[in-house]
Amino acid sequence: MLFSWKDDSKTILVVCLASLLMALNINTFVQTGGLYPGGATGLTILIQRLSERFLNISLSFAVVNFLLNMIPIYIGFRYIGKKFTLYSCLMIVLTGLLTDLLPSYIITYDTLLISIFGGIINGFSISLCLRMDTTSGGTDFIAIYLSQRKGIDAWNVVLYFNVVLLVVAGFVFGWDKALYSIIFQYTTTQVVHTLYKRYQKKTLFIVTDNPQEVCEVIYATSRHGATILRGEGSFHLKERSLVYSVVSSDESKKVVHAVRKVDPHSFINTIKTQDLAGLFYQRPTL
Known part of the structure; x- marks a missing residue:
């Protein structure tokens, strides 16, 4: 303590x-x-x-x-x-x-x-x-x-x-x-x-050309992991990466800001998460 x-x-x-x-x-x-x-x-x-x-x-x-x-x-x-x-x-x-x-x-x-x-x-x-x-x-x-x-x-x-x-x-x-x-x-x-949004959660979908750096900055900011999905942009027909992650609502703005620093051209969609099953890191209370 x-x-x-x-x-x-x-x-x-x-x-x-x-x-x-x-x-x-x-x-x-x-x-x-x-x-x-x-x-x-x-x-x-x-x-x-x-x-x-x-x-x-x-x-x-x-x-x-x-x-x-x-x-x-x-x-x-x-x-x-x-x-x-x-x-x-x-x-x-x-x-x-x-x-x-x-x-x-x-x-x-x-x-x-x-x-x-x-x-x-x-x-x-x-x-x-x-x-x-x-x-x-x-x-x-x-x-x-x-x-x-x-x-x-x-x-x-x-x-x-x-x-x-x-x-x-x-x-x-x-x-x-x-x-x-x-x-x-x-x-x-x-x-x-x-x-008070600590126990509420948000899902982030991030389209980026720097998926590894984005995943690293998400973890550094919130201690949450991410999943990298491969896809193709429909306009330029260019291969893109989609980073998927779930973070606490009170951390989402900090995570988005950190991601934009790593990749200013990233496209980020934030969605409120209703239900979640599985392991999810929760910051401990002292």
């Missing part, structure tokens, strides 16, 4: 910012709209509201949220990465403390606006963490574990997983809040999908 003052200071700063945004979002949009963000955060809020309604007891968000994250934290330490999990613990603790300490503030009572803009802020906060190789905890750990172990884009799986939480909330507190929470969670998922 290696530390770098520059990189780690940047990560800590971003984690603090993400914690502040998430806590403010909970105390403004989420509480005002009576919504359930999903994951450990949503379950924490559900437990708080159940406790207040049936036991007349006010529970600390920080304490309940940390207890719910104990198993995901174990999964993080055991299967994902120790440094990654330590930063995630910082995010979980800071978010909990700030949520308990910061006052509530009402921006609007329009539940639809709350669902959309609250979901955007929530997704942005989660994406900030993910881009710094950390997470906001809860189901994010599980999503990353599935992505690394199974090679799948698991964020929509998390959305389906949260349906159980919303069903319970709907039965107890009313279906209108549960339905608006679906909008909140869907918006969050789409924002994360847009901003």
